Amino acid sequence: MTTFALIVSTPPTDNKTSTALKFAQTLVSQGHNITGVFFYQDGVINANHLVQTPSDELNLMSAWQGFNKESGTPLHLCITAAERRGLTDSLDNDLNPNVAENFTISGLGELVVLTSQADKVVQL
């Protein structure tokens, strides 16, 4: 068994994100462990629960959530990258928290932790 850390930097509107998910699923199905998926750059948009995906297309947010539930792999979000792209966990009255369940709000420090604990780092 090998331990991986994954970094996802592409948004749900990019098919590359589907590649990242499938790679993650294959890692787990092959018996490997993932310290966490770290969403950075436009990757953070995957956690926006206001994104409306047409019902006949793959909803990557739900798919990541399902992946988290099935495998227990943590999904981390860089809060600085997220805030500037319209995501918030704020409980202020004029803001509506829109980070989807199963995603954990973190900072870049988490990137350091996830990657330093892994045997292999794959950026997708």
Added chain:
Amino acid sequence: MSHRVKSYAIINTSASFDSLKGKESLDAALILASYEMPVSLFFIGDGVYQTINAQSAETIQAKDYIATFKALGFYDIEDIYVCNDSLDARNIATTSVLADAQCCDKHLIKSKLEHCDVVLTF
């Protein structure tokens, strides 16, 4: 599960104001360094445009993260490599905003990358 200090290489291939790549790459480098991870920076392809002196981000209402390059020493980021071949191809003289930057050819970059544990590209 191994748990140890890893060495990180960050490769910049994007021009200064190409989306937020340069800025978010720098943020990642600063955090890694703040956690006392050895970090080296590489500028290749259009990434070499980030290293040019006297850019003025304010002119186009962009964040001047280029100014932060001058503070990399305070973060102990001193292994900085700028690709000569990429500079030449773009007709750029080797005046760098990065005090510690070394201009080197792609063969040296290749051998430096070989010895890093984790390589991230932006």
Added chain:
Amino acid sequence: MKPLPPTIHLIRTSAFADNKLQLCIDTLGVNDELFLLDDGTYNVNHALLTNLSNPVYVLDEHLTSRAVSAAEFEVINYVDLVQATVKAGKVITWQ
């Protein structure tokens, strides 16, 4: 000295559109391997790969989805890709 395990390079963009494949080739070690994914699969027809001596692999789903055929390269699936990353020293992504 023990030789370093190969680095594998994931190429995710078309070299007809940008220079990521070129940048990758510029820093390629002799034992390194290339994996063409996503729009990177279009590179099977790019001149940059014609004389490259490093092993090149292409992901089957990404070829099929794009109706690209790759007679000259080894076609692999996700499980093969995972096994390659397990064996590799490290993975560098060009996107």
Added chain:
Amino acid sequence: MAISFNGQEIATDKQGYLLNVSDWNEELAAILASDENLTLSEEHWQVVNFVRNFYLEYKTSPAIRALTKALKAEYGEAKASSRYLYRLFPKGPAKQATKIAGLPKPARCI
């Protein structure tokens, strides 16, 4: 959000950080400090001015490690430990010293 100062309204964000770096002056710093329940001593000023000058030159507020390293180069070991800085700014030098220095709120993940 704003702070009333000399008959002017100085714009701030929700957490009370100035929106314009150039609105800052030393009297305003004292008001910002009192909002943080701090009275500025000579030692506080040293750090506040240092952080402000760092930002003006490098366009980023220094993370704690960079701050201690840079302070050490300028003022020596005793004035550069993170314990010393936390004694001056109990809620964290990155958070409080930057606010009093009139700088934007540092990125949450830094």
